[in-house]
Amino acid sequence: MIPGPDYIIGCPSCGEPHRRGSLMSGNTSGARWWSDGKREAPMLPSRPLVVRCRGCSQYFWLSRGEPLGTIAPFHFQPVPVRDVLLTDVGPRRIEVMATLRRVLGVELHEAKALLERVPLELASDVTRSDAGKLIEEFQKAGATARVRPVWAPPEPPRVSNHYLVAVGPRRLEIMALLREHFGVSLSEVKQLLERLPLELHPRGGLGFHQLDELIKRYRAAGAVLERYPLPPSPKPAPLPGEELPPEWLELPGMEELPEADLLAALAQGVTQDRDEERELRSMAWWASNDPYREPGATWKPFAEREPAAWENLRALQELLDPQEPLERWMKAEALRELERFDEARELLTWEPPQPELQQVAAYLRELAEQRVPEVRVVVGS
Numbered sequence: 001m002i003p004g005p006d007y008i009i010g011c012p013s014c015g016e017p018h019r020r021g022s023l024m025s026g027n028t029s030g031a032r033w034w035s036d037g038k039r040e041a042p043m044l045p046s047r048p049l050v051v052r053c054r055g056c057s058q059y060f061w062l063s064r065g066e067p068l069g070t071i072a073p074f075h076f077q078p079v080p081v082r083d084v085l086l087t088d089v090g091p092r093r094i095e096v097m098a099t100l101r102r103v104l105g106v107e108l109h110e111a112k113a114l115l116e117r118v119p120l121e122l123a124s125d126v127t128r129s130d131a132g133k134l135i136e137e138f139q140k141a142g143a144t145a146r147v148r149p150v151w152a153p154p155e156p157p158r159v160s161n162h163y164l165v166a167v168g169p170r171r172l173e174i175m176a177l178l179r180e181h182f183g184v185s186l187s188e189v190k191q192l193l194e195r196l197p198l199e200l201h202p203r204g205g206l207g208f209h210q211l212d213e214l215i216k217r218y219r220a221a222g223a224v225l226e227r228y229p230l231p232p233s234p235k236p237a238p239l240p241g242e243e244l245p246p247e248w249l250e251l252p253g254m255e256e257l258p259e260a261d262l263l264a265a266l267a268q269g270v271t272q273d274r275d276e277e278r279e280l281r282s283m284a285w286w287a288s289n290d291p292y293r294e295p296g297a298t299w300k301p302f303a304e305r306e307p308a309a310w311e312n313l314r315a316l317q318e319l320l321d322p323q324e325p326l327e328r329w330m331k332a333e334a335l336r337e338l339e340r341f342d343e344a345r346e347l348l349t350w351e352p353p354q355p356e357l358q359q360v361a362a363y364l365r366e367l368a369e370q371r372v373p374e375v376r377v378v379v380g381s
């Protein structure tokens with residue numbers, strides 16, 4: 001599992017910044033799937049979709065928050081990309097429109113419409129130098145453009161080669177080594193020794209391994225060696241807007257919401273379409289079942305849980321489309337957990353085309369027939 005950058009997302013209501021992690025890569029090794037569709041994958045953790053704003057306490061769909069900035073992890077060297085925003089058109093609209101047309105390849109009427117949408121994203125995921133050029137283009141037209149703030153980890157200090165600092169008592173041995181190392185004459189070696197500290201860099205086709213061997217022999221012959229760190233490479237001047245407010249680095253990551261919050265987010269009307277509602281209701285369902293996934297936990301029937309938990313599962317069940325294979329399975333599972341076993345069994349008479357799912361379907365059918373409402377592991381252990 002390799003983490004990707006963290007993104008700073010602004011609340012759509014009040015702008016409060018929030019920090020969202022990302023994954024560069026993960027996998028489902030050691031994963032476990034439950035009959036209610038929940039996946040537990042240690043190497044592919046799920047991330048919150050909906051959060052509660054730390055500022056105004058409104059729930060919001062993270063993907064609808066405003067991207068404010070990026071924090072690159074330590075293994076990102078250098079941070080590859082920037083987003084460029086046009087933040088102010090300035091007094092020379094015609095020139096800015098011409099620049100938009102040239103840079104984005106849009107028609108005049110499109111350029112005009114774009115100017116109404118400032119702050120406007122001009123480019124995303126461009127290199128730092130391309131971002132700089134783009135900003136300059138718009139500055140020339142009297143507009144203001146900037147990048148989204150990015151925090152990049154400091155570059156690791158570069159370490160130089162070894163330096164010969166002092167020859168020690170066995171001068172002749174060291175001179176012989178220097179001749180071998182640099183392939184020079186005796187008189188040239190004498191000149192080299194006038195200029196201590198002398199950098200013992202690989203020369204004359206020496207590989208690093210051979211250099212290592214030589215370094216050991218210098219030491220064994222009593223020479224004094226040192227490694228000097230090189231000065232850090234100069235930091236390029238920041239692009240406009242590039243510097244991330246330091247307090248953003250301190251923001252905690254966001255956790256998945258507990259059941260009560262997921263239900264409250266639904267009640268607040270945070271979802272905008274059927275897919276979002278299905279997703280959020282599924283998450284609330286899984287959260288409601290979580291206490292009963294523990295080994296030895298006693299299942300609590302939905303009829304005995306909070307009315308909102310029961311109502312959520314009922315509404316989800318209604319929402320699911322039996323014509324969609326995966327949704328049909330989820331619908332059957334919801335009905336089974338609601339103890340509507342006959343309806344569940346009815347839906348589970350269908351044979352999924354995938355052989356690995358056939359086994360799962362058969363198992364769920366058996367549970368429905370035995371009138372067992374509990375959530376069970378279906379794949380993994």
Ligand SMILES: [Zn+2]
Nearest residue numbers: 011014053056
């Ligand atoms: Zn807010």
